[in-house]
Amino acid sequence: MRFTPIVAALALSATAAFAEGKTHHVAIHVDQNDPQVMNMALNNAQNVASYYAEQGDEVVIEMVAYGPGLTMFVADKSPVADRIAAMSLELDNISFQGCGNTLKGMEKKTGGPVTLLDEVTVTPSGVVRLIELQEQGYAYVRP
Numbered sequence: 663m664r665f666t667p668i669v670a671a672l673a674l675s676a677t678a679a680f681a682e683g684k685t686h687h688v689a690i691h692v693d694q695n696d697p698q699v700m701n702m703a704l705n706n707a708q709n710v711a712s713y714y715a716e717q718g719d720e721v722v723i724e725m726v727a728y729g730p731g732l733t734m735f736v737a738d739k740s741p742v743a744d745r746i747a748a749m750s751l752e753l754d755n756i757s758f759q760g761c762g763n764t765l766k767g768m769e770k771k772t773g774g775p776v777t778l779l780d781e782v783t784v785t786p787s788g789v790v791r792l793i794e795l796q797e798q799g800y801a802y803v804r805p
Contacts, residue, residue: 689795695730702805728761728788761788
């Protein structure tokens, strides 16, 4: 079988693109104040990152917590604070988003500021953030 220059160029281009790998996007939803569920979410993130790394692919992971799940991101209450810190250092492609609406509610209830883990960025609304991520093509995971 003979390849024309165009077919040969396309084949070479496809091979080069495959060698570079693909970038996957994953949104992980946490809405429970349950260390077991949070650890499952962190395991999911770790397993996804490991799997795609073995495939030669990239993965971008965004973990979004709201409602009771935001407690997993509260500095003096999180039973997984050390694990989140370690994963943030280990994985360049993971981020943690905390719901601003939930945070305001917590602060109103406690009558003072609530400090989140250093690795957490506040997003105005956790639910809206999950919607936006799905509209951008992120796969949705809820442990």
